[in-house]
Amino acid sequence: MNSFGEKFRVQIYGESHGLGVGIIIDGIPPGIPIHVADFEHDLSRRRSGHMGTTTRVESDVPEFMSGVFKHFSTGAPINIFFRNSDVRSQDYEDTNLLPRPGHADFVAHRKFLGYNDYRGGGHFSGRLTAAIVGAGIVAKKLLHPIKIEANLSEIGGHKNFEDILALTIQKNDSIGGLVNCQVLGIPIGWGEPFFNSIESMISHLVFSIPAVKGIEFGSGFGAAKMFGSEHNDEIISMDGTTRTNYSGGINGGISNGNTISFNVSIKPTSSISKPQSTIDLKTGNINSLEIKGRHDVCIALRAPVVIEAMTAIALADLKLGYEI
């Protein structure tokens, strides 16, 4: 199932080298202003064109196929479509039978019995995150004045990125990164104890972003090394303010009024120009594969706005569907 949410429901579709990618948002109240210009800022953050990103550059102009009338949401499903234009499918003909290490090629081939659109990863492509960012922009409008801010905090373990990026490019390699995301101004009481905790909803969506390997809220993996007397956040005000924020703004799966904070680990881009071994699905032989095509050196550079979008989708669903 390529959908998520009970009330703010998103249904994603499309392929990297097909007609385009898109998303339907169902459950949007009427009267939300929707203009193409509102989408430019976040889409440009996701778009490539900077050092360390692919040279495939899509214009990413959203087409509203339904649900928008006279520049407002109507209450009917909004279908946002991003047409593919800068497509060089011939780069990918090889990957059909030579699955790229780290990619979904092998599992897609097996799961879908060879019928999958393998060009550029097809439906598994990072290209689909354009649609996610589109839905995130609408979700952020709903969540106003709550603020969601994700930023890259490390690349390859370094907080200052330039040298490590340059080195990676020079080596024809790729590199991982770490993103921190904060949600400011969220009211007390969102989330459900079992099984729709805020962490459950956010992690569910964040782990659907290609390349995500881990997520931690508040103290995260540090909590495993701490004593309770250190970790407990003492409550110091009737509005729920705590002295520390090891909980990351969430107790029992419910927002406690403090800032929600979480970290996301992004693996290095799987596509690298170096030769790698893989299996030939036709012959069963191990072959050497050099990946052509245009790729990001560090996909984490483009991840923060996608993580914001997923967080916004999770919270919009909690807001509309579960708020009491």
Next chain:
Amino acid sequence: MNSFGEKFRVQIYGESHGLGVGIIIDGIPPGIPIHVADFEHDLSRRRSGHMGTTTRVESDVPEFMSGVFKHFSTGAPINIFFRNSDVRSQDYEDTNLLPRPGHADFVAHRKFLGYNDYRGGGHFSGRLTAAIVGAGIVAKKLLHPIKIEANLSEIGGHKNFEDILALTIQKNDSIGGLVNCQVLGIPIGWGEPFFNSIESMISHLVFSIPAVKGIEFGSGFGAAKMFGSEHNDEIISMDGTTRTNYSGGINGGISNGNTISFNVSIKPTSSISKPQSTIDLKTGNINSLEIKGRHDVCIALRAPVVIEAMTAIALADLKLGYEI
């Protein structure tokens, strides 16, 4: 919503100091053998009574309220009930208006407008994990011969636990821990690209376990520091076997035939005997709170079987509902 799953659907209910806790499993095929004795092993792993665990000991005998006939599943919903017996509610009368730091008391009071059953955390209590373990046992039967094995790997950062546990008890404190979980023998092709990746499904459920602060699959947070040439798992056989397993057995959200491996960070038990500051919800004053009641020194000791259960529930849903 206190339910999860499309096909293997669980609906949890109950409170720590009410009549009991339970879970309904809907979607179970007929003909699965169900005996009380099958539940003993996993329930005893969750149960307390060892060093570092609470002195509240429940017998945890499952009652099958429906869906089981002549010791087999009938195909109708199975309702598994665990009656509460060893209840000392008077310990908790205070917590109604003096929310315990690190607990859900404050958010529950606010979200449910003061109507929540606050005794022992009510519906937010770790007591409900008995029901989850119960459902996990049924899920494991469905998944046979797939094996799910979770083990405690660290307490307080130590791989040898005894000294740190003894120290923590002596200090009237509590301590966090780390659990590793492995899924062996899972076929290729389970999981969905958007939005029901295997990581999405497992993390959704694992983050509904009280005290979980982080989860990482395969290389996890280490991936953020790695080069692509290190991280990519080369495919060396037609059955999908890879030379390394940084992916943790999953590509594009889909099982790739290798062992699934993930780590979970568990925070220290929030209930500690040391005095802590909190707000008095009646007066608005900051008060000192000494938590009475019986508590675990290290809740991570009891977590592995709960993590196994949640993993089994996620995979049973993928098996029944999504497998093609």
Next chain:
Amino acid sequence: MNSFGEKFRVQIYGESHGLGVGIIIDGIPPGIPIHVADFEHDLSRRRSGHMGTTTRVESDVPEFMSGVFKHFSTGAPINIFFRNSDVRSQDYEDTNLLPRPGHADFVAHRKFLGYNDYRGGGHFSGRLTAAIVGAGIVAKKLLHPIKIEANLSEIGGHKNFEDILALTIQKNDSIGGLVNCQVLGIPIGWGEPFFNSIESMISHLVFSIPAVKGIEFGSGFGAAKMFGSEHNDEIISMDGTTRTNYSGGINGGISNGNTISFNVSIKPTSSISKPQSTIDLKTGNINSLEIKGRHDVCIALRAPVVIEAMTAIALADLKLGYEI
């Protein structure tokens, strides 16, 4: 799946001759008063003991297994259980292999591979409507001051029932009936165009009541014979009041502010004392079957309160989950 609803979600469980039947209601806001006494009126309407109803009489006292604390809903799932007491299972041992005509015995045996609890129809029994009435009572509380009123309008085609009932009893036969249900005071705007129209939601649930064969809203089957100039309801006031109400209070699947009205056809009770032919599932021979056990002469007598309950559940879900 034995659940329904997005926001006011019900999960039914139990069997006719097992421990009992019950229902979990998830999504109930906190602070709704819940007393056993509130359930007496509707449960007594469903209960047998009158002319034309079975001599099996259950006391039907609801047990609140969870979600109720100090006589109020807590916001956690409410599990309402009705213990079985007046059970004579030996009456049903035969039906395992001699499926009763008109009943679900044959399909249950085949669908569940012989593992189904066949005693008294097991999970298919009308006994489960006690749980539905229980959930309906809670739903009605949520819908206040909307009124839902169902009444028997015909038995065997007669508006005056006594003679036809007496005749049917005398013939050891059973008889069908017609129920009309009205919803008064529903606001404008509930329901969704595709696919959760009010008619869709109500019919979905009403067709899960055993013995229902048809449903029609407003003009219903009469509409197939009408001209548009007769059928169209002219709008005569800003509050949506129409001159006629052929639409049955619904346009485009959405409530229009007028009274919702629909009819439900109930077939004659399938269990009759007369000998009937059926197949012997063991031998394949056609056998004559005389049904023992205690049965209703006209199940439609007990149906109105069940139809009210289903209507209330559908509308409570629309109110909580979809209202804007």
Next chain:
Amino acid sequence: MNSFGEKFRVQIYGESHGLGVGIIIDGIPPGIPIHVADFEHDLSRRRSGHMGTTTRVESDVPEFMSGVFKHFSTGAPINIFFRNSDVRSQDYEDTNLLPRPGHADFVAHRKFLGYNDYRGGGHFSGRLTAAIVGAGIVAKKLLHPIKIEANLSEIGGHKNFEDILALTIQKNDSIGGLVNCQVLGIPIGWGEPFFNSIESMISHLVFSIPAVKGIEFGSGFGAAKMFGSEHNDEIISMDGTTRTNYSGGINGGISNGNTISFNVSIKPTSSISKPQSTIDLKTGNINSLEIKGRHDVCIALRAPVVIEAMTAIALADLKLGYEI
């Protein structure tokens, strides 16, 4: 929510006078052949152009926006789009504030606070049934060799339609009709007792077709007048064949192996050229309205293929998601 289904999930979108209408089908297995030509037959049955149907004629060529590669389903979501072309929106500018009797104009205006796309009924338009027929064609492929056949059985109460149609056209009026639908070759065991009976699933979808007022399965409303000894279908063979078929092929919500049969009542087209009274939403005055635009005299003429499509969608979901 404009979606339906657990496993064969459809998400509809679009408006009568916007860019077009469409539907996403999620859950389709890979390898189903999908050609434009496969859609022609059913779409032409829905299309107008015959006596008694509107003069708006759309070409209805499906565009596969995603999920189809080299003429096969890939396993990813299939987005089928029907572009609008023959649009005369100026006909509808009036209807924004003069709601047409029998239409959804009034409720749409109120529910969506005036933001709805009112042109031609917008998202409520019968135009969306093109998308439903599209999804139905895919569903029928999945259900092969099960056959679903719906036919018009009466118009205005007449089994011979020509005279009554001519009369209605002459009177500038519209007229209702009755459709019978049969499902042949369905295996035993589809459907769920609570709450996804076959009748529940089919009626849920059929009542989302504009103009449907009633549905009855097997004996339907006749059952309310029958004795049990007449109504019970005696089982005469191990494959479940019954002597009669008053049950309409379903017992306890489950298919019993016999032909499923149901009737659907369709109201007369709401748009008629005769003057009608309605409220002016701006002034509150009662005005006379003459509806311009192009309309069907008898919408029931075009309904059978839409009813088939909805039935196919319901059964495809039961097949993929619930079958055991």
